[in-house]
Amino acid sequence: MTGQDGPRRGRGRRPADEVRGEVLAAAGDLLLAEGMAGFTFERVSAISGASRTTLHKWWPSRGALALEAYFRTVESTLAFPDTGDIAADLTEQVRAFVRLMTETPAGRVIAELIGSAQTDPELAAAYRENYSAPRRALAVTAVEAARDRGQVRDDVDAEAVVDQLWGACYHRLLIPDQPLTEDFAGTLVDQLVHGIGRR
Amino acid sequence: MTGQDGPRRGRGRRPADEVRGEVLAAAGDLLLAEGMAGFTFERVSAISGASRTTLHKWWPSRGALALEAYFRTVESTLAFPDTGDIAADLTEQVRAFVRLMTETPAGRVIAELIGSAQTDPELAAAYRENYSAPRRALAVTAVEAARDRGQVRDDVDAEAVVDQLWGACYHRLLIPDQPLTEDFAGTLVDQLVHGIGRR
Numbered sequence: 001m002t003g004q005d006g007p008r009r010g011r012g013r014r015p016a017d018e019v020r021g022e023v024l025a026a027a028g029d030l031l032l033a034e035g036m037a038g039f040t041f042e043r044v045s046a047i048s049g050a051s052r053t054t055l056h057k058w059w060p061s062r063g064a065l066a067l068e069a070y071f072r073t074v075e076s077t078l079a080f081p082d083t084g085d086i087a088a089d090l091t092e093q094v095r096a097f098v099r100l101m102t103e104t105p106a107g108r109v110i111a112e113l114i115g116s117a118q119t120d121p122e123l124a125a126a127y128r129e130n131y132s133a134p135r136r137a138l139a140v141t142a143v144e145a146a147r148d149r150g151q152v153r154d155d156v157d158a159e160a161v162v163d164q165l166w167g168a169c170y171h172r173l174l175i176p177d178q179p180l181t182e183d184f185a186g187t188l189v190d191q192l193v194h195g196i197g198r199r
Numbered sequence: 200m201t202g203q204d205g206p207r208r209g210r211g212r213r214p215a216d217e218v219r220g221e222v223l224a225a226a227g228d229l230l231l232a233e234g235m236a237g238f239t240f241e242r243v244s245a246i247s248g249a250s251r252t253t254l255h256k257w258w259p260s261r262g263a264l265a266l267e268a269y270f271r272t273v274e275s276t277l278a279f280p281d282t283g284d285i286a287a288d289l290t291e292q293v294r295a296f297v298r299l300m301t302e303t304p305a306g307r308v309i310a311e312l313i314g315s316a317q318t319d320p321e322l323a324a325a326y327r328e329n330y331s332a333p334r335r336a337l338a339v340t341a342v343e344a345a346r347d348r349g350q351v352r353d354d355v356d357a358e359a360v361v362d363q364l365w366g367a368c369y370h371r372l373l374i375p376d377q378p379l380t381e382d383f384a385g386t387l388v389d390q391l392v393h394g395i396g397r398r
Contacts, residue, residue, distance in 0.1 A: 087396070111317045112317050112318060114314070114317070114373055114374065115313070115314040115315065115316070115317025115318060116314065116317075117314070117373075117374075118310045118311050118313070118314025118315075118373065119311060119314060124375075127374070128374065128375070128376055132374050132376050133376050136376050136377075150397060151396070151397060152395045152396055152397060153395050153396070153397060156390070156395045157386045157390065159377050160367070160383060160386045160387055160390060161390070161395060163367035163368075163370045163371060163377075163383075163387070164363045164367050164387060164390065164391065166370075167366060167367045167369070167370025167371070168359070168362035168363050168366045168367060168370075169362075170366070170369075170370050170373070170374070171362045171365075171366025171367075171369050171370060172362060172366070174313055174316075174317065174369070174373065175313065175316075175326070175327065175331050175369070176323075176327070177327055177331050177332050177335050178335075178358050178362075184359060184362075187356045187359045188359055188362070188363060191355070191356065191359060191360070191363065191391060192363065192390060192391060192394065192395055193394055193395055193396040194394045194396055195391065195392055195393045195394025195395075195396075196351045196352050196355045196360060196391055196392055196394075197286070197350070197351055197352070197392040197393055197394075198349060198350060198351060198352060
């Protein structure tokens with residue numbers, strides 16, 4: 001229970017989980033609307049109604065709060081399809097990821113978070129723990145299931161597949177020499193599944 | 200000619216190119232020794248003997264100076280081999296890149312530069328112009344030459360190959376969920392050249 005630190009909307013005490021969920025939803029909206037520049041405990045407190053004391057109790061830094069809010073917000077968009085056809089599933093998922101990065105402010109937010117993480121070890125650890133490691137695990141599980149169904153090579157390195165698909169997209173997001181597009185997503189999967197070497 | 204702004208070592212006026220080369224060498228040494236944290240115009244001036252006025256005249260920001268110094272320092276390490284065997288050449292080049300990123304302070308420096316570039320448009324532009332675009336072009340040329348020799352698919356997307364090999368390495372450098380190793384470099388080339396799909 002959050003007691004006096006809960007939302008001040010005259011509704012009395014509510015379960016901490018409920019308050020936490022509301023804070024994360026409000027924080028996610030703020031983050032996607034304005035990016036990291038406008039993202040402060042003070043504004044999240046004002047928008048969500050939760051006190052700054054509560055926010056500081058639950059999240060050690062604005063980076064940690066931003067990360068969790070980001071993850072909750074994009075989680076449903078990034079659900080991993082499982083149709084039994086690994087090439088189609090990978091293409092669909094990487095395309096959805098590209099849309100999220102390019103058609104919403106999520107791309108700018110995640111680029112700023114990764115950028116800040118390069119000189120902020122706590123943020124880097126929170127990023128890996130709350131976001132990148134669990135998302136990587138989802139993709140690895142899908143690739144390994146495809147291997148078990150006989151759709152990909154027995155000796156596939158599923159971790160490296162993550163870097164060659166989503167990592168390739170992050171590369172264009174962070175160093176935009178070339179455009180990040182849905183066609184690019186399709187090309188990544190095609191080249192990795194079929195290989196670029198002549199047969 | 201740099202005139203009064205040249206190095207103050209009592210050797211009189213020297214060609215600007217010579218002074219510039221010395222500054223970049225000194226700046227590169229400082230950068231690889233201490234990373235971006237200790238990299239300032241003041242220290243580069245003290246080490247190189249060039250006045251701060253000269254440094255500011257040639258480089259608009261410490262980021263721009265750091266980038267050019269970095270590029271000059273690692274250029275020879277990152278030469279692109281051309282043995283006529285594209286898989287071997289790619290493996291050798293990506294492994295050399297991984298060694299540079301993991302066995303020298305270059306990895307930390309480049310991660311900090313990419314990180315800062317996310318909120319510094321001038322640094323981002325300088326990074327692409329002075330470093331990432333020319334290096335990308337070298338790799339694309341090598342892949343297209345291999346295509347013309349018949350070693351890779353006619354419809355290969357050489358730009359995407361860059362993202363699926365070096366981009367995959369940058370992904371592990373910037374978001375270190377998994378280790379960046381020479382074995383990983385070999386796996387990247389193998390999976391991309393031969394494909395992960397069952398034949």
